[in-house]
Amino acid sequence: MIENFLHAAALVLTVKVMGALFFGVLVGYFVGAMPGLTSSIGMALLIPFTFGLEPIPAIVMLVSIYMASDYAGGIPAILVNAPGQPGSAVTAFDGYPMCNRGESGLALNLAIMASGAGAFISLLLLVVSAQVMASSALAFGPSEYFALAIIGLSLIGVLSAGSTLKAIIGLLFGLTVVTIGIDPIRGTERFVFHPYLIDGIPFLPALIGLFALSEVFVMIETANDRIDRVKHASSANHSLRTLMPYRRTVLRSSLIGYFIGVIPGAGASIASLVSYGVAKKLSRTGTSFGTGNPEGIVASEAANNASVSGALAPLLSLGIPGSASAAVLIGGLTIQGLQPGPLLFADNPEIPFSIFVGLLAGLPIMLLIGLFGARLWVQITRIPRPIIATVVASICMLGSYAAANDTFEMMVTATFGVIGYVLRRCDIHPAPIVLALVLGEMLEANLRRAMILANDNFLTVISHPITAGLILASILVLASPLFGRKPAAN
């Protein structure tokens, strides 16, 4: 292993590869911070450029986009409530309220450092456990995915800041939305009133509408309020010490993020939601989550960045893509004539080890850009509200257009912007809706697959050991408010 590392280090630490890495980080920052452009889109856009590159710089460039975009997704989430990546929606829960209090500098720095810590811890886990963890990725079949979705949904009680009833309304609304499209099992159309809806409501444009566009409407309402939202920006403390009070959360969230990332199909969004829910449950200041608690940002960012390394474990050791970006990475490897699969470590050890070294070498670059950039980015909050609202609205539309090069996505964003605004006015938080949008299809399709496998016997479905454990855990999560400390209701 050490030998492989040294060999890979010699391959990566060259001007050419480091150049590719730096370029990848910049592209990653851009696509990550741009709502609508995800890391997988950014990677796919650069794939044609890798035709002429050798395998190592090509792969290092693609991986650094993947990593950097998850850092950057939190920036617009904090500054304008527009998650740059699906996984950073949770960052906005506390990041944007902090920004409104004038603590955008602190929020950004915490997000960057938690991201870095999450990426570093999960990278260490990846190096030592990639091959072992791969087998646990295989342990998830239909019944286990169903249980995973259940435990995700059971977090609703934790995520709902105010009324549980309103949270359930949000959840049901989200679950209703995901029934639109092709029935995942029978293949019949459900509520397909427009040919493009055959695949359902596109997730990213809906997310942009719910969060960012609805915020634009709120900004317009409050356009004349004069508040200085950068009071702490210049004095923001850049030292790692800022993160120290949250070291337990960082560690826990990184572990959660890594393990959820390993499970194919469960990526950054689920990782950050679960990590946030757990942090809120365990934190002494849990009741202030959602109103600008720094710990919420730390929990979300550490987890969504850790899930990146997690998704690389089944990719490198089994050739199974754990996320959309991992699937693009497989495409990139294939172009180079490499076959990602169970033999990659044996046949081409330089590839996984170059990825490890590349990620390690990229970390300080990403951190420095993030920390120095934060001083610049907070200036955005000094821009008068009418202007910022206009700019954010344009970016929302541009981003949703770019997600599929089609105006259909823009209509989805506009629709969900209005829905999000109405829900806000009714005091229904977007968190349960996001939860349902992320988990809805996983829940339905896998329950029905598991029922086919079990010849329609539900008891057989829940008698799988992992399934039973997860369902038991979700019952405990749901029932916990009945016992122990009662969380203060707002």
Add this chain to the structure above:
Amino acid sequence: MRALMKAAVLAAAAAGLTAPVAAQDYPSGDIRYILHVKPGGATDVMARRLADGLQKALGVNVVVENRDGGSGARQMAQLARAKPDGQTIGSVTASHLGMFLQSNTFDADSVTWACNMVLDPYLLAVRPDSGIDSLADLVKKAKAAPGELSVAGFGEASGGQVAWQMFADSAKLGDGDINWVPYSSVGDAVVATLGGHNDIAIAYTDLVQQHVKAGTLKVIGVMSTERLPKFPDAQTYAEAGYPVDTTWQQFRGIVMPAETPAEIQDALCGTVQEVMQTPEMVKYIEDSDLVPGFMGHEEFTEFVHAQDEAAKTWTAKLGIASN
């Protein structure tokens, strides 16, 4: 066939009258190549390689656009809107046939089928520790314990399910002897089988060959007339005593807006055929374990309509919902 020829002649005549675009002027500018898949997957990668080759051979830019979504419906809408002058082309795979069954808007006649590039035969894979050694063994076990075994594949009414049903029919397996479990991609179905959640996967060579090499999967039967070079030990269905129609295969080709003149289709496809024979492309096809299967406009049209008919017949037989 005669009807097709007639249609082709009529189309050619109509094209001569209405469209002044002559094949020798083609291409008259940059070509838009609209894909129905997201960037990064196997179909996308191959299309970009082809675009690169076409660009060199034709001397114009070939701009790849990903219009994924709606199982291909979004791409079809783009093609329907484009002028039938050969400057807009699209990717196509067998998955479009499934969409045609589900869609009220598009069918096999919504586009014209310019040429096919490669074929990919279906195969059945199991875990080596599953205790299933051959197709005959599989059938015997299924009949001994109906409902115990399950086969994983992509979707419902898909090419994969039809392929499976052809085998089941030939092996006289009844309804419910082996459960069909639909996954959202063939890759997911392979993973579920690797993990032991399903007994059998119906897949393609490139999705299983690494696992076969690593000894975690075993191919027990291939749906083709001859054995596949990558799995010399796996019997064809016919060899095992279950003859099926082996023309039923996954394919990757090129479509153009309906009413694109035949000469223009031929002009483009001649170049496509040349590009497919360049050393880089040959190596790529070999590395990805695809089977070269070039078909010109007429042959491809006939092939696709036969597949479309078969899909309709089989899904009707299965009672699978379709429009």
